[in-house]
Amino acid sequence: MKEKIKQLAREKNAIILAHNYQPPEIQDVADLCGDSLELSIKASKTNADVIVFCGVHFMAETASILSPEKTILLPDIDAGCPMADMVDPIDLKAKKQALGNIPVVTYVNSSAAVKAVSDICCTSANVIKVVNSMDADEILMTPDKNLAQYAASNTSKKIHLWDGYCPFHNLLSAQDVNKARKDHPKALFIAHPECPPEVLALADTIQSTSGMIRFAGESDLSSFILGTETGLIYPISKAYPDKKFYPASEKMYCKDMKKINLENLADSLKNLTGEIKVPENIRKDALGAVQRMINL
Numbered sequence: 001m002k003e004k005i006k007q008l009a010r011e012k013n014a015i016i017l018a019h020n021y022q023p024p025e026i027q028d029v030a031d032l033c034g035d036s037l038e039l040s041i042k043a044s045k046t047n048a049d050v051i052v053f054c055g056v057h058f059m060a061e062t063a064s065i066l067s068p069e070k071t072i073l074l075p076d077i078d079a080g081c082p083m084a085d086m087v088d089p090i091d092l093k094a095k096k097q098a099l100g101n102i103p104v105v106t107y108v109n110s111s112a113a114v115k116a117v118s119d120i121c122c123t124s125a126n127v128i129k130v131v132n133s134m135d136a137d138e139i140l141m142t143p144d145k146n147l148a149q150y151a152a153s154n155t156s157k158k159i160h161l162w163d164g165y166c167p168f169h170n171l172l173s174a175q176d177v178n179k180a181r182k183d184h185p186k187a188l189f190i191a192h193p194e195c196p197p198e199v200l201a202l203a204d205t206i207q208s209t210s211g212m213i214r215f216a217g218e219s220d221l222s223s224f225i226l227g228t229e230t231g232l233i234y235p236i237s238k239a240y241p242d243k244k245f246y247p248a249s250e251k252m253y254c255k256d257m258k259k260i261n262l263e264n265l266a267d268s269l270k271n272l273t274g275e276i277k278v279p280e281n282i283r284k285d286a287l288g289a290v291q292r293m294i295n296l
């Protein structure tokens with residue numbers, strides 16, 4: 001199956017991008033795995049005619065925003081992000097206006113329509129840099145309240161929150177972390193900034209998914225508790241087979257991230273099904289927000 005997918009990709013001049021939470025067999029067949037920032041940058045630079053995004057809807061939309069001339073495929077168009085669905089452009093515009101039109105920083109985990117009414121995007125890897133780059137004392141951040149509170153604790157700016165969250169990262173509790181620490185007393189605890197503030201307060205370091213992989217590689221220590229979606233255990237263990245990685249909680253399992261499989265990937269490549277194309281009027285405005293982030 002993997003050979004067939006590689007062959008189809010060559011025939012269509014396609015590149016396969018996979019998020020770090022994707023199933024192992026998808027990561028193994030991908031040309032590039034990474035976090036949201038790395039994948040957006042790669043999507044903006046590739047010469048391929050077709051980008052197959054193994055991830056969720058907003059990631060494929062971001063590729064379409066950056067590369068309107070390319071065919072962007074999401075092998076299961078129902079793979080979405082529940083957090084991205086917690087904000088819509090009408091409510092966002094109303095809140096921005098109510099706050100006196102302060103700038104909006106929007107997490108890439110959002111629809112193209114929401115990006116189109118935002119001033120700049122951010123990811124978990126660059127959120128502090130993005131917030132501190134803003135020429136304003138007050139900022140509205142959307143949709144992730146946890147990411148926004150993390151940014152607020154690393155800036156002198158006043159951050160207004162939107163009441164969105166990742167249903168899986170938000171599940172992790174201080175109790176879960178304390179239990180994992182008790183079970184693995186020598187392990188460092190690495191948290192994703194989508195976790196709640198009381199969890200981040202317990203973290204030895206706070207990182208994006210690829211940041212976690214780099215951090216574990218550079219550390220002299222050999223065991224780590226990961227406060228993120230459990231799919232990360234695969235690429236991080238593959239990168240450092242001599243180190244040990246434990247999920248902070250098995251509850252952190254995102255079903256949407258597991259909707260892509262070898263069958264729907266092969267089918268999408270063969271028949272060019274699951275195309276994602278952001279309408280031009282939305283794309284133009286969304287591009288401004290995404291490009292300003294990439295340019296930083």
Ligand code: 13P
Pocket residue numbers: 020034035036037081109123124125166194207208209210
């Ligand atoms: P990163 O890989 O950018 O840290 O994002 C995590 C995530 O939730 C993607 O859905």
Ligand code: SF4
Pocket residue numbers: 056080081082083084109166167168169229254256257
């Ligand atoms: Fe969205 Fe959370 Fe799933 Fe990432 S892990 S796609 S933020 S629901």
